[in-house]
Amino acid sequence: MKLDEIRAAESRLLLSTYERSPVLFVRGEGVYIIDESGDRYLDLLSGIGVNALGYNHPAVVDTIARQSRALIHSSNLYYHEGQAELALRLTERTGLDRAFFANTGTEAWEGALKLARAYAGLKRNEGANVGTKFLALEQSFHGRTFGSMSTTFKAKYREPFGPVVPGVEFVRFNDVADLRAKFSSEVCAILVESIQGEGGIRPLTQEFFSEARALASSTGALLIVDEIQSGMGRTGKWCAYQHFGIEPDVTTFAKPLAGGLPLGAVMCTEEVARVMHAGMHGTTFGGGPLACAVGIAVIDTIEKNGLLAHATEIGDYFMQRLRSLAAAHETIVDVRGKGLMIAAELDSAELAKLTVAEMLKRHILINCTSETVLRFLPPYILERAHVDTAIAALDEIFTVHAAEHNASAGGHLHG
Numbered sequence: 001m002k003l004d005e006i007r008a009a010e011s012r013l014l015l016s017t018y019e020r021s022p023v024l025f026v027r028g029e030g031v032y033i034i035d036e037s038g039d040r041y042l043d044l045l046s047g048i049g050v051n052a053l054g055y056n057h058p059a060v061v062d063t064i065a066r067q068s069r070a071l072i073h074s075s076n077l078y079y080h081e082g083q084a085e086l087a088l089r090l091t092e093r094t095g096l097d098r099a100f101f102a103n104t105g106t107e108a109w110e111g112a113l114k115l116a117r118a119y120a121g122l123k124r125n126e127g128a129n130v131g132t133k134f135l136a137l138e139q140s141f142h143g144r145t146f147g148s149m150s151t152t153f154k155a156k157y158r159e160p161f162g163p164v165v166p167g168v169e170f171v172r173f174n175d176v177a178d179l180r181a182k183f184s185s186e187v188c189a190i191l192v193e194s195i196q197g198e199g200g201i202r203p204l205t206q207e208f209f210s211e212a213r214a215l216a217s218s219t220g221a222l223l224i225v226d227e228i229q230s231g232m233g234r235t236g237k238w239c240a241y242q243h244f245g246i247e248p249d250v251t252t253f254a255k256p257l258a259g260g261l262p263l264g265a266v267m268c269t270e271e272v273a274r275v276m277h278a279g280m281h282g283t284t285f286g287g288g289p290l291a292c293a294v295g296i297a298v299i300d301t302i303e304k305n306g307l308l309a310h311a312t313e314i315g316d317y318f319m320q321r322l323r324s325l326a327a328a329h330e331t332i333v334d335v336r337g338k339g340l341m342i343a344a345e346l347d348s349a350e351l352a353k354l355t356v357a358e359m360l361k362r363h364i365l366i367n368c369t370s371e372t373v374l375r376f377l378p379p380y381i382l383e384r385a386h387v388d389t390a391i392a393a394l395d396e397i398f399t400v401h402a403a404e405h406n407a408s409a410g411g412h413l414h415g
């Protein structure tokens, strides 16, 4: 089928949950994704932060080929080689002790919420005064299933599906006074992203993060950190909370964890893990042999190829180039990020949307989140030349826009 036929068929056959851009991709190579006519697009979004090693990376595709011939799925009723190997790598890199594997981000997050409620119950049985309430942050995003959606801030994600899971209160982002005011022994967990992703690439302040850690520790509540977008090396460290020197009780991973295959993980301390017993939580597909084998290959490749240091270096270069661009175009009001989790915030939602479309026309993929924020989540293998290409395209788009803007303003004056 051609793109037009596919669009027509999808509009008849699929739930209309997405407004897709009119482009049909058929394969990928390195930092490029290629459409049906063979045109290459520089991918600065990597499937929303998933394809950490880019496309068609030998470590990923060779592992898939080898492991799929051996064993794709066996269920969690039996042992296979992958889970302990992957869990070992994750515990070494997170400071946490145990893992549970799920399939997606939202599913990992559900596991984290369930751990928090169950652990609070255990603490109450042991005589502690811990409630069942969750404190989440304004502008947070934790996923689309019921628990995750209920802890996600934006009303448009929650309201059509109400009533949502009760017992969630939202704290103003980075507002320490609001956090202190809303925290009490009723709270079983404080839920944060180290750097909010969908919320516009907004890092927590050190003060807020440290206070959340201290408050949770003061009552036996948990600090749960969602690293689904920011984790696994994207910010130049395995976990973005490591930039802050914070030790969470629970964390979650997913997007880049298995280089493009669905895989999520919830990690916790030995103390929290006490609460889980056989039969309490589970999954048919989660942590299957194929996804785990690829997860191991992705981590080993990031390590072997020095991609954490590379993400830091290229990310710094990217942000420095964006800051120079901001000096030339006042429409860019802020540039922020860490490693290869980068935002350029514009002063106009309309222009942000237009910029994404204009970049697509120039065969460069980015997206816009939080209305006005251009978001860059490129693969960790990005090089300076790719950054230069993107900056030149943005420069051109903003220059043309400013000229048109001035012309129409001028035209107006002349009546």
Ligand SMILES: *Cc1c(COP(=O)(O)O)cnc(C)c1O
Pocket (backbone or CB within 6 Å): 104, 105, 106, 107, 109, 141, 142, 143, 144, 193, 197, 198, 226, 227, 228, 229, 230, 254, 255
């Ligand atoms: C994407 C994302 C999720 C949800 O992951 P899915 O795999 O889409 O369910 C949760 N939290 C954060 C921070 C995310 O970026």
